[in-house]
Amino acid sequence: MKWPTPSSFTSPSPPPPDEPTGFFSRRVRFYQHTYTFRELSLACGAAGVLVLAGSHVFRNYFRRVPTANHIAHHFLRKRSLLGRVTSVGDGDNFRIYHTPGGWLLGWDWLRPIPSVRKDLKDQTVHVRLAGVDAPECAHFGHPSQPYSSEALAWLKEYVGGRRVRAYIHSKDQYERVVATVYVWRGLWRRDVGLEMLKAGMAVVYEAKGGAEFGGRRVQYDAAEARAKHAKLGLWKQAKKKRVSPGMFKKSIREGNS
Structure with missing residues (x-):
């Protein structure tokens, strides 16, 4: 009788694993x-x-913002715009071409900024400096205010063609954004409105309510007081002849009514 050898014993094969069930358990190759x-x-x-x-x-x-009308309400007081100043229209406002990301996203060296007026049509954001009021230039047949040309020349020299960052607070009835604007001058980043007040080229904005100062009203009042004491810019005028931009605009409105 031949005894079975160990090799003749075979272990039973394990049962096949249960196939997963359900739609999300199906397999795709x-x-x-x-x-x-x-x-x-x-x-x-x-x-x-x-x-x-x-x-x-x-x-x-x-995303590039073409004009102030393209700025959503939730953008206000939460975002800023980086752009290049393309034109200065008055002593306290100018236009910028929005360049999001700045140099890092190729603006100036890979993505050119338009310089021709027809190419800039409906492609710039109109900015009104917050918290300051500059002498009025001649508009719509009305005479200009003393020191308006000096204020305009100062602003053109200070920000014209430069890259600025505008911290937007609100939009006004003239389709402009009211913003605190900063520009690099040398190694320092300067508040444009504050520097205008220091130079005596503007006054603190006069309003009973609703004026935007970006939290810098104290600094603006102090800068105006120093320029007034030193008789800089428009403060050189005799007190009897000096009229604030707000009063000047009011007299024009009353004269038209």
């Missing part, structure tokens, strides 16, 4: 890999989140 619907759903969901986040960042930080 993609190139050399097999994925379940659950894994694909998670991957698609993550991709969707990234697309939405990227779209949000682009809309709020890297």
